[in-house]
Amino acid sequence: MPQDSTALRLDGQGKPLWLALELTYRCPLKCSWCSNPLDFDDYAERELSTEEWCRVMREARALGALQIGFTGGEPLQRRDLEQLVAYAEQIGLYTNLITSGVGLTDERLLGLKQAGLRQIQLSMQSTDAALTDELVAAKAHQLKLDAARRIKALGMPMVLNMPVGRQNIGQVGAMIEYAAELGAEYLELANLQYYNWALINRDELMPTLAALREAEAVVQAWREKLGKRMAIYYVIPDYYEGRPKACMNGWGAIHLTIAPDGVAMPCQESRSVPGLDFVSVRERPLDWIWNESPLFRKYRGLDWLPEPCRSCDEREKDFGGCRCQAFLLTGDAANTDPACDRSPHHHLMQAAVHSATKPLRFRKPLVKRVAGVMSTAFMED
Numbered sequence: 001m002p003q004d005s006t007a008l009r010l011d012g013q014g015k016p017l018w019l020a021l022e023l024t025y026r027c028p029l030k031c032s033w034c035s036n037p038l039d040f041d042d043y044a045e046r047e048l049s050t051e052e053w054c055r056v057m058r059e060a061r062a063l064g065a066l067q068i069g070f071t072g073g074e075p076l077q078r079r080d081l082e083q084l085v086a087y088a089e090q091i092g093l094y095t096n097l098i099t100s101g102v103g104l105t106d107e108r109l110l111g112l113k114q115a116g117l118r119q120i121q122l123s124m125q126s127t128d129a130a131l132t133d134e135l136v137a138a139k140a141h142q143l144k145l146d147a148a149r150r151i152k153a154l155g156m157p158m159v160l161n162m163p164v165g166r167q168n169i170g171q172v173g174a175m176i177e178y179a180a181e182l183g184a185e186y187l188e189l190a191n192l193q194y195y196n197w198a199l200i201n202r203d204e205l206m207p208t209l210a211a212l213r214e215a216e217a218v219v220q221a222w223r224e225k226l227g228k229r230m231a232i233y234y235v236i237p238d239y240y241e242g243r244p245k246a247c248m249n250g251w252g253a254i255h256l257t258i259a260p261d262g263v264a265m266p267c268q269e270s271r272s273v274p275g276l277d278f279v280s281v282r283e284r285p286l287d288w289i290w291n292e293s294p295l296f297r298k299y300r301g302l303d304w305l306p307e308p309c310r311s312c313d314e315r316e317k318d319f320g321g322c323r324c325q326a327f328l329l330t331g332d333a334a335n336t337d338p339a340c341d342r343s344p345h346h347h348l349m350q351a352a353v354h355s356a357t358k359p360l361r362f363r364k365p366l367v368k369r370v371a372g373v374m375s376t377a378f379m380e381d
């Protein structure tokens, strides 16, 4: 095992292979599981300019980035998206657009295709219009469906992403059929991860283990039926598995996320961990941030691992799990992820699984400013 954790390369050979640009947190939808920060509405005036995003892409490419995901919020809210995609293509990045489909008109889709966009990941919540619209708190189902048809009419590769929670897990079979009819190459049935908005709604969103197993059986039957026609991704969430996910394939290993205001992060949730020293691409070159910054070195590799991970034979499989989840559930990001049944905090996961249901809280601006006083709106609901 390497002695210097910061020298450990995992499988990215020290390169930020996967670059995620959170172009904006603005979005026409109000999903109750949104991964954006709770104070998302504070970022709109601090978004990077087109030139700044291009510089980020250039610097990331020089560091070895290969894949880029334009995400958000809703990246289509940026009028310069086509320009950014064209630049990414020009410098040799494989481009992905991660979108709700709302705003993906014929004109914009054609513009993106002409800019060289390689792949679109479109989110769909349900095959049922009323349920979709209820889940995203907007009239969005038909717009999403239109977007899916447009993407396939232009012959572009499409990943359908279905965020799966208690409200729509019964629709998994119907969604597989729907996705195959629409011509998706890949369907990702993404069991929700409980951070930010999803965490405050966890009691209401989390499906039962029985429902998850039932959906797994449905998925298996469809996999056999469809063969190679459409790949289907589905894994039981770590709340139920007894082992954590190898989150981000390790902190600072291959993933680099840039927030709308230019702050560089090892994962999109890391800003929920207090006490970390975040640096913006407006302040420092990306090379320094990735290779030298205390933030990216803090949990990189294996040497920082606490017990029981330090002496565990699975540490090179999951790197002790997710730092953000460890903080959110135990109050210390350096703890073993409580998803692991060897963690002394595993009871917190079990308690969450048994928790009572509560009403959903839809994404909306939380911070009210009244005569300079700030308060969180959801506390007042």
Ligand code: SF4
Pocket (backbone or CB within 6 Å): 243, 244, 308, 309, 310, 312, 313, 314, 315, 316, 318, 319, 320, 321, 336, 337, 340, 341, 342, 343
């Ligand atoms: Fe992974 Fe740590 Fe659990 Fe071992 S003890 S399985 S390394 S999280």
Ligand code: FES
Pocket (backbone or CB within 6 Å): 247, 248, 251, 266, 267, 268, 269, 270, 321, 322, 323, 324, 325
């Ligand atoms: Fe941040 Fe897992 S989400 S390390």
